[in-house]
Each structure stands twice: as structure tokens, then as C-alpha cells.
Amino acid sequence: MAFSPPLPSPHSQCQSCGACCAQYRVSFYWQEAVQRGLDESMLVQVSPWRVCFLGTEQNPVRCVNLEGTVGSCVSCRIYEQRTTPCRSVEAGDEKCLQARAAHGLGPLR
Numbered sequence: 553m554a555f556s557p558p559l560p561s562p563h564s565q566c567q568s569c570g571a572c573c574a575q576y577r578v579s580f581y582w583q584e585a586v587q588r589g590l591d592e593s594m595l596v597q598v599s600p601w602r603v604c605f606l607g608t609e610q611n612p613v614r615c616v617n618l619e620g621t622v623g624s625c626v627s628c629r630i631y632e633q634r635t636t637p638c639r640s641v642e643a644g645d646e647k648c649l650q651a652r653a654a655h656g657l658g659p660l661r
């Protein structure tokens with residue numbers, strides 16, 4: 553979930569991936585949504601204190617903020633406002649590789 557660092561970068565493959573944004577429920581405390589100025593229309597309440605991004609509460613998962621085609625060319629519509637769980641996935645880590653595998657994508661080069 554690290555889409556647009558300048559090239560060259562070890563994360564440059566995120567821009568042709570997006571698998572983690574179409575694999576996991578992306579939930580966080582409602583207060584983070586307020587602090588980041590996220591519009592309510594992109595959120596779903598999942599508990600008294602937590603919300604998730606619309607589209608990540610369902611199956612198949614796809615975050616409402618993900619644009620493009622997974623495995624081809626993607627971007628995050630709210631990249632500067634993306635949340636803690638978005639930022640916690642690092643290209644090449646376990647969650648990344650699991651998400652990529654689930655979408656038929658191999659390990660990072």
C-alpha cells in the first residue's frame with residue numbers, strides 16, 4: 553500500500569500491483585478518520601469505535617479508494633491521507649506477499 557514513492561524505489565512495483573488494497577479489511581479507530589479528514593462516505597462502521605474503508609468489509613475485497621486494475625496499473629485516490637493500516641504494509645513483507653499470491657502475482661523482483 554505504498555504507491556507513489558519516486559522512482560527508482562524498492563516500492564515501485566506497488567504502482568503495478570495494488571493487491572493488498574484488494575485483500576484485507578482496512579480498519580482503524582474512527583478518530584484517525586477525523587484526524588486525516590476522511591469523508592464519511594468512504595467509511596463503514598465495524599464496531600462502536602472502529603471504521604473500515606468501504607469495500608474492504610466485503611468479499612471480494614476492494615478498497616473504494618483504489619483506482620485502476622490490480623496487477624496492472626493502480627493508484628490510491630487518497631494517497632496523502634491513507635491510514636495506519638495502509639502504511640503498515642511494506643512491499644515485500646508477509647502481508648504483501650500473501651496478498652500478491654492471492655491475486656496470482658509472484659514475489660517482488
Ligand code: SF4
Pocket residue numbers: 553554565566567569570571572573641642643644647648649651652
Ligand atoms: S501487495 Fe505489496 S507490492 Fe502490492 S501494492 Fe501492496 S505493498 Fe505494494
Ligand code: SF4
Pocket residue numbers: 553554572573578605615616617618619627628629630631634635638
Ligand atoms: S486507502 Fe489507499 S492505500 Fe489504503 S487500502 Fe485504500 S487504496 Fe489502499
